[in-house]
Amino acid sequence: MMKTLRLDNEQAENAFRAIADDYTVVAPKRCAGRGRFSDTDLTTYETVESLGEIEFSAKTYFSAKSVLLPIREVMFSFNRGEAEEVRTSMPPTIVFLRACDIHALAVLDAMFLEHGGREDCYYARRRENMICFLLECPGPFDECFCVSMGTSRTKDYAVFIRPEAEGYAAEIMDDRFERYFPFGDRAHVAPRFSEEDPIPVALPRHVEASLFADASWKEYSQRCIACGRCNTSCPTCTCFTVQDIPAADDRDSPTRQRIWSSCQVKDFSLLAGNHDFRLAHGDKMRYRVLHKITDFAKTFGLPMCVGCGRCDIVCPEYISMRKCIETINTICRRGAEVG
C-alpha cells in the first residue's frame, strides 16, 4: 500500500541513512571542479551517502545508464584456452531518476533483454538489482521535450522524495521501503510532472527517401564535430565495442571487455579493410537521430528518444535535437508533397 508523508530534515536523513546501509544509492550530485572547463562543476550520477549530497534541482550531464551498462565491463577472460565468464555482481542499487530517465530504462530493456531473442546476462543481472526512486522535475528544463515524447509521467518507481522548504516529502510506492519511514505525518504527496514542453516536438510519421540526400545534412556536416557527447550523455544509447585487453599480471590470459561505443566518433562504421562508409558528420547525425525518433520504434514499438534534452545540453556546437527533428519534419513534408 502506498504511503505518503512529510519528514523533517533529520528524519529524512535518518531514513536515507538506513536505506543507504542496505542499498547502494546513486543520485545526481554536483561535483565541484569536475566540469570540463576550468572552475566549473559537473552534475552527474555518483554514489551518495546522504540526502544532502543529492542535487535535486539540476539535470545531470551524463545519464544514469552506466549503473546498468558500465562504460567498460569485463565480459570474460580467456584462461588457458577457455573462455571463462567474469561474474561481477551489482549489489541492490537505488537510482534516483527523473520520469524521462525511468522511461529510458524501457529502451535499454528492449535492447538488452529482448532484441535478437536473447538476454544480455550482464545487463539482466544488474537490472534485477536496480530500484528506481523518482526525482521530481522543477518544471521543464529549457531543453526538455518529455511531454512530446510521452515520457513525462511515470508510476514506475519505488519511492519518490522531494526536498521542500523545510524537510522533505515522500511517497512510498514499494512496500519494501515502508520500514525505513516509521515516522512523519501522513499527508498528500504526489510528484508533479511536466505538463508542457518549452518547445513541443512532433515526430515524423513517415521518413521519405528524399531525406537521405537532403542538403541539410551537409549543413550539419559543417556544424557537427562528431565528438560523440550526444551518445555518451544519452540515457538510451547502448552501442558498445568489444576489445581484448591483456591482464596486467598474465599477458597470456587476456580479458574481453566491452566498452561504450558511439556512432558519432571515428571507426564506428569501419569495415574490415579500413573502408568507412559513413564519414560525413551530417550522415552520422542523421543515422543517430533517425534511430532515436523512428528506426528504433519500428522494431520495438516505442521511440528511443525520451526527450531528456541532454544531447542539446552537452553539444559543444549547440546543435539541437529538437531543431533537427523539425528539419526532418520539414523535409519529409516537402518530400511528401512533391512525391
Place this chain on the structure above:
Amino acid sequence: MMKTLRLDNEQAENAFRAIADDYTVVAPKRCAGRGRFSDTDLTTYETVESLGEIEFSAKTYFSAKSVLLPIREVMFSFNRGEAEEVRTSMPPTIVFLRACDIHALAVLDAMFLEHGGREDCYYARRRENMICFLLECPGPFDECFCVSMGTSRTKDYAVFIRPEAEGYAAEIMDDRFERYFPFGDRAHVAPRFSEEDPIPVALPRHVEASLFADASWKEYSQRCIACGRCNTSCPTCTCFTVQDIPAADDRDSPTRQRIWSSCQVKDFSLLAGNHDFRLAHGDKMRYRVLHKITDFAKTFGLPMCVGCGRCDIVCPEYISMRKCIETINTICRRGAEVG
C-alpha cells in the same frame, strides 16, 4: 620721416616683392613636417619671397641669430702654410624680429663688436648689412617675460608691418623704404607692445656664494638632460668652438671653421688632458642661467636674457627659466638672511 599706412593684400605683396628684389628677407615661416616629432611643423626663420609666407602669429623655435652667426662658418683656410681669410659676404638682409629679438642684437653686438676690445670681423660685416623689420606680438606668449626684462618695446626697426583682417598696416621708420610704399592711405599705425608678462620675473640683485652649493642644482641634475636646446634656440647665446676641417678637394689645405657651441653639451668645459670640471647637469644649468641674468650684465651693463621664453618652449623636460630665476631668488634671499 615716419610714414604710416594701410595696404590691401595686393598692395602689400607688391611692396614686399619689390623689397625682396633688393634685399634678402628672412622671416618666421611655418615649415610643414619639419618638426622634430612626426607630423609636426617647425616655425623658424627662413628666407621668404612673399608676405603670405610669413608666420606672424607664432613664435619661432629657433631665433634669427644664425643670420648673423651661422651655425657653421668657414673663417679661413690654410693654404700652403698661410692662413687666408675666407671673405663671405652677406647681401643686404631684412630680418623680421619681435622686440625682444631686436634687443637680443645688443647682446650679440656687445659680445662680437666690443668684448675684448676687438671686433669680430665676420659678425661685423654681416651686422652692417642687416636691417630689422618689426613683428608685433599678438599679446604675450605663455612663456614671455620681456616686460620684466625691459625688452618688450623698441624703436629700433626700419619698418613695421602688421597683417590685419583685410590687408596690412605698415609703419615706415627708415626713409630708405618709403619708396616701396607709394600707395595706401595714411592712417595711424603703431606697433602694440606687450604691457605685462604672464608671469613677471625679478632678477636677483646679488648672487650669494651659498647659491653655488645649493641642493636645487642637484635636483636640476635629475631633470636636465643637458641636450643644449636652450642654447641653440636662444637669441643671445654666442659660444662657439673652432675646428679644422679638411677641404674636400685638398686635404692639405684645411679650413678653420667655427661652429656653435653649447655650455650644456658634453666637452664644453673639457680641459686639456680630458678633465671636465663641470659635468653635473645642474651645474651646467647654473652656469648658463647666471650668465643670462647676472654675469653678463656685470660686464656689459645689460642682462643677456631678453625674456623671449624660447628656452622654456624648447626644453623637452619642461624646465622653466622663470622658475629657475625664482629658485635663485629664493636661495639668494635665504642666503642673504642667513649671511
Place this chain on the structure above:
Amino acid sequence: MYDTKAIMRKAFRISKVRNESAIRIRVPGGHLDAAHLSVIRELAETFGNGTVHLTTRQGYEIPGVKLTDLGAISRHMAEMIADIEVACGVVLESPEDGYPAAGTRNVCACIGNRVCRFANFDTTALARKIEQAIYPNHTHLKVAITGCPNDCIKAHLHDIGIVGTVVPEYDPSRCIGCEACLDNCKKKITNALSFEDFAITRDEDYCLRCGECILKCPTGAFSRGKKLYRILLGGRTGKRNPRLAQTFVENATQDIVLGICRNLHRFIATYIDQSKAKEHMGYIIDRTGFDTFKSFVLEGLTLGPDVKVVQPTNPGYVYPRRP
C-alpha cells in the same frame, strides 16, 4: 539551437558558460571616440554581467551575455559598429546584423604619433586603412602596427607587423657636433652613426631608421625625411612553436604596405589547408615556401629601388613533440 560557427563569424564568442556568449568589439588601432564608451557600458549592463574586458588585441569583450540576446545586441551595436567601421572605409551591408566577419582580427596599433614622441607616423590612421584593406574577411589574420622599432605593440608576434621608420635627413650646415645623436645610437641602437671631420656619417647598412637621431638633435640638423615601413612577417605565439616575426620588406611605402595587406587574403584563400578550422598564415607559408608567398603578395605592386625584400628566418623554439 545556435550555429556556433555562424556566431563566431559574427565576432561573438562561445563562452565556457553554457548559453552564454561575449560581445567582441573591434577597435581598429585601439583608438575610439569616448562617446562609444557609453554604448559599451550600456551593452555590458543591459546584456552582460556589468564588466568589460580590454582584449589582448585592443578591442572590447563584454562577457556574460545570453546567446538568445545576440540579435538584439547586434541591433543595439549597429550604430557604433557603423560609426567605427564605416569611418575606416569598410563597407557594411547591414550593420544591424552585427559584424560580418571575425577572421581577420582587430588591427592593433600602438598609440603612435598622435601622442608618442618616438612614433614615426600616425598608426591609428594606418590601422584604419588596413582595416579597410582586410576586413571583412573570414580568414584568420593578425596584423599589428607599431610607430617605431621599439615595437610596443609586439608586432614581432604577428603574422604581419608594420614598423614605422623614417629616413633621417642630415644637414651638416646645421650640425654643431654635439654628438647627441651618435651617443644615443651607440648606447641604445646600432651605432650606425660616426663622426668624422666634424660631421655625422650615417651607415645605411646598420641604421634602423628609428628616427631617434632626429629626436636628439638640438639644432634640427637631423630632420624627418620619407616615412618608410618595415614589414615583419611570420611571428606567432601558440602552444607548439612560438617564433618571432622578422623583416620581410624593408623601406616599404604606405602604398606597398596596403597593397600587401590587400593581397594577403588571396594567398591564404589559395593555399589554406581547408581541413583545418583555421590555419595560421605562418604555417601556410611554411608549407608553400616563402617564394610562393612572396610572388603572391607582391603581385601588382611596384617596388622602388630602395625596397628590399628578404626571407625571414623567424627564430623561435619548439616544444618537443613525442616522436
Place this chain on the structure above:
Amino acid sequence: MYDTKAIMRKAFRISKVRNESAIRIRVPGGHLDAAHLSVIRELAETFGNGTVHLTTRQGYEIPGVKLTDLGAISRHMAEMIADIEVACGVVLESPEDGYPAAGTRNVCACIGNRVCRFANFDTTALARKIEQAIYPNHTHLKVAITGCPNDCIKAHLHDIGIVGTVVPEYDPSRCIGCEACLDNCKKKITNALSFEDFAITRDEDYCLRCGECILKCPTGAFSRGKKLYRILLGGRTGKRNPRLAQTFVENATQDIVLGICRNLHRFIATYIDQSKAKEHMGYIIDRTGFDTFKSFVLEGLTLGPDVKVVQPTNPGYVYPRRP
C-alpha cells in the same frame, strides 16, 4: 614648469604635443567594471580631446589633456583608481594624487576562464594578486598572464609570463577509446598521448598540460587535476634584440608565482644599472647571470618535487650593430 620625470612616475605621458599629456589608466588583467567607462568618457571629454586609446597593455590612454590639468585630473580619477587598485589589495596612500608609480607596467592578462573554454584558470584574479605583489613600484617590469599555452596575451614577449596549465587526470574506467584526445594532441600539440591496450598513456616529458585532452573527452575520462603554472622569463621586443621568453619554472603553484613576483623588484633594485633611465630586466639578467637571478627570486620559496627550474635560452635575433 613641469617635472617630466615626476609626471611620468605618476603614469601620465609626456606627449609630442607641447604642454599636453595623456592620462594612463591601469586595468589589471584588462578587466573592468563597466561603470568606470563613464568616468573614462568624462575624463576624455572634459580634459582630453574626446578620444580614448586602448593601450598595448590593456589599459587606457586618454590623449590631449593639458599638463596644467593633471592635478585636477588626478582628483577626478581618485575614486576610480581606488576602486580598481584597492580591490587588488594595493595600498594607496592618497589616491587623489593619482597613481603613485608607473614603473611596473599594467599586468596584462587574456580573458581567462571567466569566458574562454581553453583557459585553465582565472587570469583576472591572478592579475589582481600580482598587481598587489608588484605595484606600486618605480622599476620597469612587464608581466603578462595567459590562461593556456596558446598565449593570446603574448607572454612570450614579457619579462615574466605566467602560463596557466592543468594536470590532466585520467580515469581509464571512463575511457571509451575514441582517441579524440590523442588525435587532437597529435594534430595540434605535442603528440604526448598514446593508446595501448585500449587505454591512454600520457607522456609527462612531452605533455604541455594545456588541458585540451580534457576538453576533447566526451566522457570525462580526462578531468582537471592541479592547476599549475609555467613561468616564462626574459621576453622582450625593442629595437636591438627582440627575443622570446622561455620556460624558467615549470609546474609552479600560484604561491610560487606570487612569491617570485614579489622578489623581482628586490632583484632589479639590487642589480639595475643606475645610470640608465630604465633598464629592462632581461638586460640585467644578461649581466648578472641566470644563477644570481634565480637565487634572488626563489629566495624564501619552497619548491615542491614537481617544480622544475630551467635556464631559458631566449631565442631571438639581433639587429646588427656597426662594429
Place this chain on the structure above:
Amino acid sequence: MENIYTAAAATVLDITAHTDTERSFRLATDIQASPGQFVMVSLPHAGEAPIAISEIGATDISITVRNVGKVTSGLFRLRPGDRLFVRGPYGVGFPLDLFEGGRLLVIAGGSGLAAVKPLVEHYLQTSRLHRLKQLDVLVGFRSPKHVLFKDHLKHWARDCGVVVTVDTTEDETESWAGGIGFVVSYIKTVGNIGPGTSAVLTGPPLMMGNAVKELVRHQVQEDRIWLSFERHMKCGVGKCGHCRIRDKYVCVDGPVFSYVEARELID
C-alpha cells in the same frame, strides 16, 4: 543465465591458401549452419570478428578470410591443430524454400564468393541437383591472380553455368581463359533471365547496386533478388549496434536481405 558472448574453442583442421592474402580455415565444430549464415570467430588478444561460412561440413565448417584486420592477421599466424574460438551460426541465411524449383542466378564479386559458396554447393549436391531449374554462377575478380576457389569453380562448371571474369589482365604473367570486364556486364550472356528468376548477390556495394539494376532491366522481380550484406559487428547477436541499418540489424535480420527490404536500408 546463458552468456551469449562466450565462445567455444575449435581446432583448425586444415588451411588452404588461395592468394597471398586470402586463406580458408577448416574448423572442427558441431556448429550446424545453413547457407548464408556467419560465425563470430575469436582469437584471444586479437579479438572477435564476424566471418562468413564458406563451407558447411557435418562436423566442421570452413571460413575464408582476407588478411585485412587484427583478427584475420591473427588467423594467418595459425597452423593446423591450433585452437581458436567460434560461436554461431548467426543470421538468417538464404531462403532456400523460395528458390526450390526455380531458376537461380548467383552473382558474386571477389571474396563475396565465400558467402555464397555454401549455397551453390547446397544445390550442387547430387541429391539436390534437381531442385533448381537452372543454376548459374557469375563471379568477378580484380585480376587472374585474385581468383578464389579456382578448383571449386572448375568443378561446379560440370553441373551448372559458371562465368568467371576479371576486371583486368594487366600486370599478369598467367594466361587467362575466362572473361574480362565487370561481372555485371556478363549477366546478359546468361540465358533465361526473367520474371521467374531468383538472384543472389554478394560483393562490393557498387557491384551489387549495378547488378540489381541490370536484373531489374531483365525483369527479375525485386522480391526475388537477394543481397548478402557485410557490416562491422561486435556481438553478432543484435546487441552491440554496429551493424544496424535503419531498423534492421545485419546480424539478426540479415545478413541476407531481399532487395525489397534492402532498398529501404539507406545509410
Place this chain on the structure above:
Amino acid sequence: MENIYTAAAATVLDITAHTDTERSFRLATDIQASPGQFVMVSLPHAGEAPIAISEIGATDISITVRNVGKVTSGLFRLRPGDRLFVRGPYGVGFPLDLFEGGRLLVIAGGSGLAAVKPLVEHYLQTSRLHRLKQLDVLVGFRSPKHVLFKDHLKHWARDCGVVVTVDTTEDETESWAGGIGFVVSYIKTVGNIGPGTSAVLTGPPLMMGNAVKELVRHQVQEDRIWLSFERHMKCGVGKCGHCRIRDKYVCVDGPVFSYVEARELID
C-alpha cells in the same frame, strides 16, 4: 677689417724634451710677451690651443706642452725647422709693478711651472735681481721622473730660494735629493712669509686652493696672492665663451687673477 682669428706662421727653432710627454718648443716670432701671458698655437688639421709662454726671448718665445690633446700631439710630431701658426700674446700677465720691492713667493705644481717660469726668469735677470726683497720658488712634481726644467731649477737656486718636492719617490730608480710630499707643506719651510709677501700660484686647482689657505694662515694678504688659471679656449680674444667664469673671461681678464677676484670665480 682686422681678423682677430688668423695667425702668423712661426718656425720651430729647437725642441727640448723634459719627460716622455712634456716638451718645450722655441719658436721664431716677433711676439713681445710679458710673464704670465699665453699664445694661441695652431697646427692645420689639428686645430688651435692656448699655450702658456714658458720663455720670452727677444725674437723668440718658448712654449712648453704636455702631449694630451689633438694639437699637442701634433706639436710632438714637429721637428726643428717645421712651421706652426701662432698668435698672441694674449691675456693679462703678472702685476710686475706690484711685486717690485717686495717679497715674492712662486708656487707651482707640475707643468704649471711653465707659466711662472718667465716671471722667475724676469727677476733672475742680473739687472733685475735687486727689484725684489726675496724670491722663493716652490715647485712640486708627482715623482722625480716628472720633474721639468731641471737645469733651470738648478741654475735658479744660485740666485733665489728653490724648493723642489715630489709627491712620491716610489717606482723610481733615480735617487732623489729634493723634498718629498705636497708642495704646500713646504710653504712653512720658507721663511719671511707674512703680510707683505706676494705669492704667485699655478698648478692644479686643489693645490692652489690649499696653498691659498696656507698662505692666508701665514697672513699673506688676499690681494697679494695671484693665481694663474687654466681653461679651455677656442679664440683667446674673449669671443668664444669657453673660458668664461662668471663675469670674467680667462683669456682677456686673466689668466692671472688676484685671489680677491678669483674667489668670486666659482664654477
